[in-house]
Amino acid sequence: MSQAFPGPYGGPVTGHVPVLRLGEVLLVTLQGDLHDSTAQQLQQDLAETISRSGATGVIIDISGVEIVDSFLGRVLAEIAGQTELLAARTVVVGMRPAVAITLVELGLSLPGVHTALSTEVAMELLTQHAPSSRYGGLRQESP
Amino acid sequence: MPEEAEGTAGSPTHEVRDFLRRRREQIAQRWADEALFRAVFTVSRDEAVEAGKAVVDGLAQVADAQRVEDPDAAGFTSVREQLARMGAARSRAGLSTAQVSSELAALRPPVENLLLADLPDASPEEARACVTTLSVLMGTLRVVVMQTALSEGQALIDRQRLQLLEVATPVIKLWDGIVAVPLIGTLDSARSQVVMETLLESIVEQQARYAILDITGVPTVDSLVAQHLMKTVAAARLMGAECIVSGIRPAIAQTMVHLGLDLGTVVTRASLADALGYVLHQLGVGIVNPVVNGPVTR
Numbered sequence: 001m002s003q004a005f006p007g008p009y010g011g012p013v014t015g016h017v018p019v020l021r022l023g024e025v026l027l028v029t030l031q032g033d034l035h036d037s038t039a040q041q042l043q044q045d046l047a048e049t050i051s052r053s054g055a056t057g058v059i060i061d062i063s064g065v066e067i068v069d070s071f072l073g074r075v076l077a078e079i080a081g082q083t084e085l086l087a088a089r090t091v092v093v094g095m096r097p098a099v100a101i102t103l104v105e106l107g108l109s110l111p112g113v114h115t116a117l118s119t120e121v122a123m124e125l126l127t128q129h130a131p132s133s134r135y136g137g138l139r140q141e142s143p
Numbered sequence: 144m145p146e147e148a149e150g151t152a153g154s155p156t157h158e159v160r161d162f163l164r165r166r167r168e169q170i171a172q173r174w175a176d177e178a179l180f181r182a183v184f185t186v187s188r189d190e191a192v193e194a195g196k197a198v199v200d201g202l203a204q205v206a207d208a209q210r211v212e213d214p215d216a217a218g219f220t221s222v223r224e225q226l227a228r229m230g231a232a233r234s235r236a237g238l239s240t241a242q243v244s245s246e247l248a249a250l251r252p253p254v255e256n257l258l259l260a261d262l263p264d265a266s267p268e269e270a271r272a273c274v275t276t277l278s279v280l281m282g283t284l285r286v287v288v289m290q291t292a293l294s295e296g297q298a299l300i301d302r303q304r305l306q307l308l309e310v311a312t313p314v315i316k317l318w319d320g321i322v323a324v325p326l327i328g329t330l331d332s333a334r335s336q337v338v339m340e341t342l343l344e345s346i347v348e349q350q351a352r353y354a355i356l357d358i359t360g361v362p363t364v365d366s367l368v369a370q371h372l373m374k375t376v377a378a379a380r381l382m383g384a385e386c387i388v389s390g391i392r393p394a395i396a397q398t399m400v401h402l403g404l405d406l407g408t409v410v411t412r413a414s415l416a417d418a419l420g421y422v423l424h425q426l427g428v429g430i431v432n433p434v435v436n437g438p439v440t441r
Contacts (some may be wrong), residue, residue: 117382
């Protein structure tokens with residue numbers, strides 16, 4: 001079902017965050033502290049992967065992240081912005097209370113970023129509202 | 144007696160120390176009859192005598208160290224707990240600080256009488272010096288008891304303040320995936336912080352997709368409190384939950400508009416019931432009235 005999406009040079013490369021593909025959704029799980037360069041690399045990888053695979057949704061699971069600084073906060077917002085331009089939606093999942101409080105105190109409320117409590121809810125969110133295929137056009141969803 | 148070298152057997156403090164050690168039993172017996180000891184140690188008189196002996200020992204130790212005027216003297220440490228118990232017991236019985244203090248003052252005359260009886264052949268100056276030293280020592284004891292009782296009271300207040308913070312912010316599970324915090328009383332910065340933290344923690348715990356902040360019981364909202372509410376709503380959104388504010392009083396709504404606060408991004412409802420109705424609707428849950436068997440409209 002799921003497979004590690006290969007890096008630009010074939011196999012997975014160190015310094016890259018693995019991007020898993022689940023149907024039309026890309027799943028990224030961040031663990032521990034993220035280097036600024038890794039975060040930027042992820043941003044680049046995601047943009048390329050979306051345009052190549054035609055994914056309609058991106059789930060970024062940050063439940064394993066203890067510290068989100070202003071830089072990572074901005075990267076998340078930028079990822080959301082760029083995926084929106086590539087016709088996909090980004091959902092940030094599993095933010096810890098302490099992280100949420102810190103981000104709000106920093107004044108980063110990440111407007112435009114969708115959030116969910118768990119990956120399960122995020123999948124639901126993405127499959128419910130997204131058009132079944134991005135080539136299929138908009139389909140009327142019954143509530 | 145300035146010419147007398149300190150530490151010799153003849154100095155008044157050592158005179159008092161020797162007297163305390165010699166008459167330990169009698170002092171404790173007389174104290175046991177005083178109102179303070181009788182009221183605190185109600186189980187048996189022996190208990191009161193034992194407590195009295197411990198206090199006399201402590202006083203003798205303080206006199207031995209030549210620190211009769213020092214409430215921090217080492218001799219008081221051993222009896223501090225006992226003194227605190229006595230002071231606390233009397234305050235709990237409803238006595239004012241002044242009353243406790245006068246009860247403590249009543250401990251002095253019996254000891255003084257014993258001391259005077261012990262010095263029949265001493266010169267008036269020597270006797271006066273000894274009595275003065277004893278008075279100072281008893282005065283210090285009084286200070287120590289009052290100090291200890293006050294610090295006990297402070298500790299109690301601190302504990303209660305903490306408990307109040309916890310009690311005042313109950314997070315209630317209203318439905319699967321819906322939690323609510325009914326806020327009652329004045330919100331200050333510290334309390335808002337506690338509210339925010341407990342609400343976010345319970346969102347994770349209950350996997351709640353909706354959180355209702357009910358401020359029906361909050362009498363006034365200033366700009367700081369409103370800012371905290373906004374922060375809580377934003378933080379909940381970042382975690383993937385939607386926050387609804389309910390129960391804003393008309394006067395508060397007016398104040399908020401006057402202050403120019405914009406709650407535009409926040410979902411608000413008039414009452415907790417309305418908020419619950421809104422959330423249930425969002426979740427696609429309907430409630431059926433069993434009597435008329437029709438859906439309850441809200």
